[in-house]
Amino acid sequence: MNSEYALPNASTDLSGRVALVTGASSGLGARFAEVLASQGAAVVLAARRKDRLDALADKIKAAGGRALAVQMDATDADSLVAAVSAGEAAFGTIDILVNNAGMPDAQRAHKMSVELVDQVLGVNLRGPWILACEVARRLIAAGKGGRIVNISSVAHLRYDGNGAALYAVTKTAIARMTEALAVEWAPYDINVNAIAPGMFVSEMTDGMFERMGGNPADHLPRKRVPVPEQMDSTLLYLVAPSSECVTGATIRIDDGQSSVVRKR
Numbered sequence: 001m002n003s004e005y006a007l008p009n010a011s012t013d014l015s016g017r018v019a020l021v022t023g024a025s026s027g028l029g030a031r032f033a034e035v036l037a038s039q040g041a042a043v044v045l046a047a048r049r050k051d052r053l054d055a056l057a058d059k060i061k062a063a064g065g066r067a068l069a070v071q072m073d074a075t076d077a078d079s080l081v082a083a084v085s086a087g088e089a090a091f092g093t094i095d096i097l098v099n100n101a102g103m104p105d106a107q108r109a110h111k112m113s114v115e116l117v118d119q120v121l122g123v124n125l126r127g128p129w130i131l132a133c134e135v136a137r138r139l140i141a142a143g144k145g146g147r148i149v150n151i152s153s154v155a156h157l158r159y160d161g162n163g164a165a166l167y168a169v170t171k172t173a174i175a176r177m178t179e180a181l182a183v184e185w186a187p188y189d190i191n192v193n194a195i196a197p198g199m200f201v202s203e204m205t206d207g208m209f210e211r212m213g214g215n216p217a218d219h220l221p222r223k224r225v226p227v228p229e230q231m232d233s234t235l236l237y238l239v240a241p242s243s244e245c246v247t248g249a250t251i252r253i254d255d256g257q258s259s260v261v262r263k264r
Helices: 027-038 050-062 077-091 114-142 165-188 203-212 228-239
Strands: 018-022 042-047 066-071 096-099 146-151 190-197 250-253
Touching: 018 027, 018 077, 018 114, 027 042, 027 050, 027 066, 027 096, 027 228, 042 050, 042 077, 050 066, 066 077, 077 114, 096 114, 114 146, 114 165, 114 190, 146 165, 146 228, 165 190, 165 250, 190 228, 228 250
Parallel strands: 018 042, 018 096, 042 066, 096 146, 146 190, 190 250
Antiparallel strands: none
């Protein structure tokens, strides 16, 4: 039987695609943006720290890619919509969204101020919801399909009781949001998936390592803390043409960390 698909059906060519990556000023977000640009996507870099975004945009352009730096506040709905509009004006309809922006709470639930509760919910859940809906709304109006990748966490699957309960709750909400929106937008060819990383090297984990008194690698099954580059293939899989039938999935990437039994 002849097939219309290549052998193997595993292209990561993103030529002609337009991606918006939030939290792109550092860590996983910066890496995600560079990876997408390396495969031909025009990339809209969104975060609060404009100077870092500008530096990353220059780096991507120097490598032959296309990038636009857009300052964005993840707690401000108008700012979220404006970021989508800026990207669309520069490159056309955004058909890849990586909802990466997030913040930890690092506090016991009963000690959190209402202001911190609102901020964590705003950055980790409300912002990704608004952005996903805005991107989907424009894709539907344009009659185009797209890919949305939400960044959840292994905290969705496991919480050890040592602080960051609200963070865990928001990451579970992101996983459920992924499943629900995948169903809602399947008729429009908009795939919605999530990645649930474990502990990876980033600015967020740098602070955590400091609070823990050092790098915890010796206590992990593989005696290492993974780096963002080790997530490249999963991201590309979820946004590439060859994963067209994958939607509503949450893929855990934790290097076996979930097997560790932590003492409270």
